[in-house]
Amino acid sequence: MASDSGDDNEGHRYEKLALALFKVLDGPVTALREKFVEPIQSRNKYPYYHRRFRRVPTIDECEFNDAVCIYEAESQYRRDKMVDEQIVKILRNRKNECKFWEGPDAKVKCRKVSEDYDKAATNWFIKYGDIGANANVISAYMKQKHRLIWERRNPESIMRS
The missing domain is CATH 1.20.5 (Single alpha-helices involved in coiled-coils or other helix-helix interfaces)
Known part of the structure; x- marks a missing residue:
């Protein structure tokens, strides 16, 4: 003991x-x-762990010779494009994972995920598609302007879609 x-x-x-x-x-x-x-x-x-940039004036709000405003708008455009690309990438991965996981029932069980991805990809293409990899904020703005002009001239095509 x-x-x-x-x-x-x-x-x-x-x-x-x-x-x-x-x-x-x-x-x-x-x-x-x-x-x-x-x-x-x-x-x-500040509750976020990533950097949040303040929103700056868009290119249509900049004066013609205001280089600083144009540079800020360009930077904002590039950040927005990267965020939109990442959103589309995440939705694509979710869609692919759902299809892989569900197998034959994927068409029914993954419908919402597929619709979300298709909508995001369409919106990305409407905003950034067909302007090239080296596009800048001005070319994106011109694309938007031309699309709005086309929609005004062809209102019947908007009604169908």
């Missing part, structure tokens, strides 16, 4: 040593987090 209490005491010493070592290592890290990191995070109420 005496040897059991000695082992107990020995285990208690290891626990104390482990706790003391933990406090030595964890103390500065916890203090740094509580004194610096958390106050900075509480001041910054």
Whole structure:
């Protein structure tokens, strides 16, 4: 019995040593987090982990010789295009995964996912399609302008679709 209490005491010493070592290592890290990191995070109420850019004037709102405004509109266009491409890519992956998972029942069970992808791909093509890989904000704006002119001249084709 005496040897059991000695082992107990020995285990208690290891626990104390482990706790003391933990406090030595964890103390500065916890203090740094509580004194610096958390106050900075509480001041910054920004809930996103990715950068959010402010919206800038579009190319149709820029003056003809305003290079800064045109540059900002171009940057906004490129960011919007990347976001739209990623949305289409995610929807395409969802559609393919659903078809793979459901197998023969995919036409019925994946109808909503397929419709979402088809709609997003169509909208992407309407906005960015047929203007080339090196297109800029001006060519996209011209495409939109020509499409609106065509729709005004051909209102019956809009009614059918």
